[in-house]
Amino acid sequence: MTTPLSIHLQACAKTFADGTRVLEPLDVQIRAGETLVLLGPSGCGKTTTLRLIAGLEQPDAGGKVLFDGVDVTQQSIEARNVGMVFQSYALFPNMSVAENIGYGLRIRKLPAAAQRERVAEMLEMMRIAPLADRSIDQLSGGQRQRVALARALAVRPRALLLDEPLTALDAQLRDTLRVEINQLLRRLAITTIYVTHDQAEAMALGDRIIVMSHGRVAQMGTPHEIYHQPANRYVAGFIGTMNRVQGEYRDGGVFTCPAGRLRWPGAQAAGAGELLFRPEDVSIVGEGEPADLVGTVTASLYLGDRTRLIIDLGQAQPLTMDCLARSAPAVGQSVRLQVDPQGLLALAA
């Protein structure tokens, strides 16, 4: 690959012809060689951001797209040399697998021998060499996905843009391909922007994640930061499972609620509030030990390696936690819970 590209979006907003603002002014610096995941529900502006980078959409006046510091805002996608993988793959039905992969090389008027060599290399890399002469409608979804990646990478693009590439596949295949794409991106060290609504995909693939909501950035950070230090309740709720307990802050670092009291080490003015924590920060304690919360098991979901418990704390939202299957309490049983103080979060809405 060529030297990785850094991409800079400056005040990129997007308003559609009908007046809908799909993207508020966005400033993002994408580092050379990193994988940046744009994560959010449909309509959050993530695909629009990707299309701005690709050159398939123009930002509103004032917005700029810089590739390695060079303004490419006015350049069409043809001139930007970015590899793109679409959700529907957009493979050309009138061409064979090999012809699809070689199309970009043909456009670049590479010598025939070099084209053949590069296509063979790509077929090998994506492990689809036996499919070279197949037509597109003879391929399975997973195979199409590989061809689309091979086609995008064949031209040695400056950046790789992926728009929900795994959404059209079934769950098991998605897991397999996720691992493969991850290994591929690490090996190629190509600047990659990956759009998805699947938080597991985002956590697994991203060096950094941008969580988006209603055309705005809700949080930008590493998967670790996004998971453990969510910037607000929206991010906390969107990534993984988050427990919420409503109660009251008291002086002396204590938070009380109907189900018990939590030690809250952070500074917080006294008054009504809410504390958040992940299921893995909750554990069941025995009768003699000090407990933070007491609740009743209302559902027990056996997941094989563990059991997920839903526990009623006498508030609207029940508590979710996991425990080992063999030590799982029965439904209806009262349980004493301890919450790791380091996992406690007090977040703005």
Place this chain on the structure above:
Amino acid sequence: MNRPRQLFVLQLAFTLAVCAFLIVPVILSMLAGLTVNYIAGLSSGLTLRWIFEVWDGYRDTIFRSVGIALACLVVTLLLGVPTAYVLARTRNRVGRWIEELLVLPIAMPGLATALALIASYGALRGFRTSWGFILVGHVLFTLPFMVRSVLAVLQSIDLKTLEEGAASLGAGFARRFFDIVLPNCRQGILAGSLMVVTLSMGEFNMTWLLHTPLTKTLPVGLADAYASLRLEVGSAYTLIFFMMIVPLLLAMQTLARPRTTKFIADDGSAS
């Protein structure tokens, strides 16, 4: 026990009767063109005389019809394919309106269209007396078929994304149009082409008003022959027309058949 079988026999008999009702006149007409004397019947013997007579007297109408049909095909391809492309890309109210308006020349009686053409351009003598005048009528009539047939194919594929895919690989508009758009609507173009040629060859309504004695087409000549010559000559003429049009119709049927796609199960591994 026997009821389903009886029903089947009845249905078969009915179908055959309908078929016979439709096909027998065609066969009789073709036979008439090969019979020495139609009134006397087949016993008078078979001959190719009438075919040669038509060939001698009306050869020019046959060539003119073929010529007009091919010219019509060229024009409808040049106008229709880009029109279909634009309509497929602009999925808004204006596009749908134009699509609807395009059908007007089909819905309107050919005579009305022809009269409108004569009223508008009849004064241009050179144009009025050339076969180009007929060509204009034929293009008006057949263009919707080309546009519709290509448009149907274009709407069945995700044209926008395919083009974006090609653009991301560096293909400019012209490359995309010739590499991606045209090959992927080949079926529609072929089906439309055969339709246009067939319709143009057989068009009578409009051509009847648009032609001059020097620009007769095959169907007009046919009407002439039936009106003024022996029935055998007209029938021989029909026979020639059949021989030209039936292969086209068969080709059209073959193309209209949906493509069979093989399905390969997802095995998770590519090799």
